[in-house]
Amino acid sequence: MLIISRLRFALATLVLPVTCAFAAQGELASVLVQPAASADNASFEGVVESVRQTVIAAQVAGAVVALQVKAGDRVKEGQVLLRIDARSALQGSVASQAQSTAARSALELADKDLQRQKQLFQKQFISLSALERAEAQYKTLSDQLKSQIAQANVADIQSGFFVIKAPYAGVVSELPIALGDMAMPGKPLLTMFDPKGLRASFTVSQAAMNKFQAGQPIKIEFPGLAAGRQWLTATQYQVLPTIDAATHSATLRIDLPEPAQDFAPGLFARVWLPLKGGTGNHFYVPATAIVKRAEMTGLYIIDSQQHVILRQVRLGKSRDGATEILTGISAGERVALDPAAAVRAVR
Template identity: 40%
Template sequence: MAQVAACTLACAGGVWALISAPAASGAEIATAEVNVREIDRTYAADGVVEAVRQSTVAAQVPGRIVEVRVDAGRSVVRGQVLARIDEREAAQAVAASQAQRARAEADLANSRVNYERTLRLVEQKFVSEAALDKARADYKSARAQSEAARAGALQAGAAKSHTVITAPFSGVVSARLVQVGEMAAPGREVVTLYDPTRLRVVANIPQAKLAEVRAHAAGAAPLVELPSLDRWVKANGVTVLPSTDSRTHTTSVRVELPGDLKGAYPGMFARVHFPVGRTSKLLIPARALVYRSEVAGAYVVGDKGEIHFRQLRLGEPAGEQGVEVLAGITRGERVALDPVAALAQMKRGGR
């Protein structure tokens, strides 16, 4: 029989013993020894992924929408144009305000010259003080009108700039809420976007479990299970909100997700496993498991390389450390890490 080669397979919280076991026909199959390991005892709470930074961008001026440049799923950068509103009316308002400003500035220049002339004539005793008072009042009035015209021009220019709707931050468009040709109005929602680098899971914890979760929050970070992605990730932080729902008697907890997490988006289901202590469990590597309808099992490799399928009763998953086994296998037995290869080998020569 070929010599058995031993190596290690690293996993979170422990090390699986990986052994290349000779099968009955001489081909080697990678196996791992089922063993009892000390792991975190956890409390699982269902939650929903949400974006820390999410915004529904709305129109600020009325007008017909003439262009929409993005759609749901599109990545955008800060300042990128999302949509355009017909700017013809706004452009006419800008032209009118600029004309009014030019007229007000001309009136201001004329009243300034008149005031200075009147001031010199008063000094020479050619006109009365009443004429000077009127010239001074006209000058002040013209200056106020000039400032009002300048503000009106700036306001018209700002309104015209609002016909171009841009992204307030870099992110992903999650919803497009308008179509070309529709009428926009102040407050009309155009698109919704979120920042995919800042996501969190919001879960609700019963008050009866809250003290236990808080007691172990500083010791170990919770693990977040994302079933749709078939991934487990370690949380970056936990925030317990200082309020409780009076109807359900639960407290909301925010669990920060890593910034480089790919594939997650707001609304996705997640399950948070909060550590509440330590316990010992019999674990089997997750990749060694085989699911046939509602039956779970694994291919057990004997000392002489014989392979046979064993039905198992499983407990709770333990993240990357494996899955708890309640019945069907004993400590020290070895299971094939490649069920497909083990099945093919068993059909060729194993039992």
């Protein structure tokens, strides 16, 4: 509660987030500082991130011969994003297919020869060793055919690596390559994310999490967005079960609602958490009473001897035309409301 006094002036109305009253005591309009009886809130900074974000890298080497998207494009699942030069891979695939065809023909010939050898063995025209050699030749060619088929399948699969397609519907967020660049295995080609799954992630101190009022609505601020889109209210959140040993902080995640056209990974965000068990030592003064001179921020204090003194203070958050004073004043002190009039009264 703030008690405001004004000497030798008519009573006026002052709008503050606390109770105000006036009394005539002197020539300077002043406000009596007392702790505000408001709930404690703490703010923590964070960032918007995508639940599903993918860095697509090359699996084969080759020059980029076709680039069909750019950063910011929305793509569909299975859409072709880019192509890598696959001429050598296609030649290898054709060679593998030819070798498998030749191996299949050799196996068919060996199968016919084996059948003849079996008939001759039954009539006792050849020895058992001759029959066994024919069977061994057939098994060898059969294994060679399986190997050639496997190599041909590998070549076909690898030929698919030269065409990069979207794994899901999303937005291309980064494209670090250009047409003609050389793609190498493991080299990132592009980054995309799913705009339907965005969340805001914050690092919150362990002390604040212990005072957090569970079940209360949480305010999220996005200062970088246009007016009317800067604030969201969330009731569902997730706190990761681990605590960072270096910073003694936890990670708070809040899913963002759909549609989220204005949101993108990396967007700055600030969460305001309602805390319980506040100390109540929150002092607010009208924003018009604050004096800013170069790098100094202060207030004109009126002491018990009616002397006016400029004192440096540190500011907190603002609301409803009043600003929180974190340090520099104490309960019961009187602050001049008109800095210009206070300058003239300084002795």
